[in-house]
Amino acid sequence: MAGSRSHKVSTIFHRVQGLLTAEGLEWKDRPLWYDVMEKFPPKTPPKFNRPLPPDTVKTIVYPEDLIRAKYFERFVKSDFTKLKSHIGWKTLPQMFIEEYVKHQREGATVDEIFDEVEAKLNQDRTRYKRYIHKPNRSTPRQGTVTETETEST
Amino acid sequence: MPKLFRQVFNEFRRFGDTKGIHIIRQKIPSRSISTYGTLNQHAENKDVNSENSLIDPLEHHDYFDIRKTVTVKNLFLSTAHYGHVTGCRNPYMTPYLFGVRSGIDIIDLEQTVRHFQDALNFTAHIAYRNGIILFVSRNKMMMPHIEKTAKACGEYAHCRYWSNGIFTDMVSRLGQNVRLPDLAIFLNTQNSVFQTHKGVLDCAKMLIPTIGVVDTNCDPRLISYPIPANDDSFRSNMLYLSLFEAAIKKGKAKRAEDANM
Structure with a gap:
């Protein structure tokens, strides 16, 4: 079939249309897909030369993400995500956070609720016992010399 | 007759x-x-x-009654919304994104559904008109499944290395002129991690419409009917294959039905 091979110019539909209007291609010889594409055109014309779309992508953040951050500060990530079938499957952090939301009330600090939830879940399921507290990395390690000390000496 | x-x-x-x-x-x-x-x-x-x-x-x-087969739930359960790490993103994929969750691009499945429906409708129409459909992919994991699917619906598949000029220089490659497909369905539009599949370019040159599953690291520009969705997962790939197979079979069944009328 006749046709331009310059793939960067316009779209395939437009190129065939041009051939038909210029009588380079007879109407009976038009490609099989032509009528279908005319009736159901693509949502965006598949042009190679097109302006860059605006780079505005939002970040997905949930209200319970603050709790999630606290959770990962406290506990070691001890379980895995099940990719085979995640229907009806919840990860340990997710279960913890859902329980936390139930316990949330005014006047209670975050640490208090954390302890409550932890105690409750440990009671229910044995696997929650495995949680280990992370060492607090914000405090300086033993043996390191701080600036104030070097100044005094 | x-x-x-x-x-x-x-x-x-x-x-x-x-x-x-x-x-x-x-x-x-x-x-x-x-x-x-x-x-x-x-x-x-x-x-x-x-x-x-x-x-x-x-x-x-919706002549083939095919649009209802794709749903957001269907796609979500087969992990079609997972994209790549933000650093891998192709800038032309940004309109199809829902957002970024902890450094990973998430694809907007509502847009995917609309694009998928159009693609399936187009596939069914081509099958109805007795067009040749070619499944193309370079994903080794999916290769046997794609070939099986193509065989099941009486169409063709090319899942091996795409040598240059297979479409554009047929006489020297294959020894004679060969009828080209009327539609190419790319289940993976990447040749390697960074390159677009050469077939996409060849199809654009030879005026063959393409349907392609484009992940967030793929270039959707030359693909006529891009489907923004995860192209790496086995589960999602199997879903796409089943949908395309159903579309082609429906198109062919309708053709037989209308011919016997």
């Missing part, structure tokens, strides 16, 4: 009453593939199977 419904329709138009027929493009003398006359009816609000089956398939929004 069974007549195609178009032939029946042409006879009807020639000998019957032409009052209710609305003809477009009267200047064009000959046609071999599709009708240009349509019955003057509001086809979109009717169920084709129960009502008049002498409707031009192109006049119906």
Whole structure:
């Protein structure tokens, strides 16, 4: 079939249309897909030369993400995500956070609720016992010399 | 020889009453593939199977009843919304994104559904017109499944290395001129991690429409009907294959049905 091979110019539909209007291609010889594409055109014309779309992508953040951050500060990530079938499957952090939301009330600090939830879940399921507290990395390690000390000496 | 419904329709138009027929493009003398006359009816609000089956398939929004097969839930459960790490993103994929969750791009499945429906409808129409459909992929994991699917629906697959000029320089490659496909379905539009599949470019050159599952690291520009979705997961790939297979089979079944009418 006749046709331009310059793939960067316009779209395939437009190129065939041009051939038909210029009588380079007879109407009976038009490609099989032509009528279908005319009736159901693509949502965006598949042009190679097109302006860059605006780079505005939002970040997905949930209200319970603050709790999630606290959770990962406290506990070691001890379980895995099940990719085979995640229907009806919840990860340990997710279960913890859902329980936390139930316990949330005014006047209670975050640490208090954390302890409550932890105690409750440990009671229910044995696997929650495995949680280990992370060492607090914000405090300086033993043996390191701080600036104030070097100044005094 | 069974007549195609178009032939029946042409006879009807020639000998019957032409009052209710609305003809477009009267200047064009000959046609071999599709009708240009349509019955003057509001086809979109009717169920084709129960009502008049002498409707031009192109006049119906969903002639093959295929659009309902794709749902957001379906896609979500097969992890079609997972993209790549933000650093890998192709800038032309940003309109299809829902957002970024902890450094990973998430694809907007509502857009995916709309694109997928269009793609399936187009596939079914090509199958209905007896077009040749070629499944293309370079994903080794999916290769046997794609070939099986293509065989099951009586179409073709090319899942091996794409040598240059297989479309553009057939005579020296294959020894003779070969009929090219009418539609190429790319289940993976990447050749390697950074390169676009050479087939996408060749199809654009040879005026072959393409349907492609584009992940967030793929270039959707040259693909006629891009489907923004995860192309790495086995589960999602199997879902796409089943959907395309159903579309092709439905198109062919409709063709046989209309021919026997």
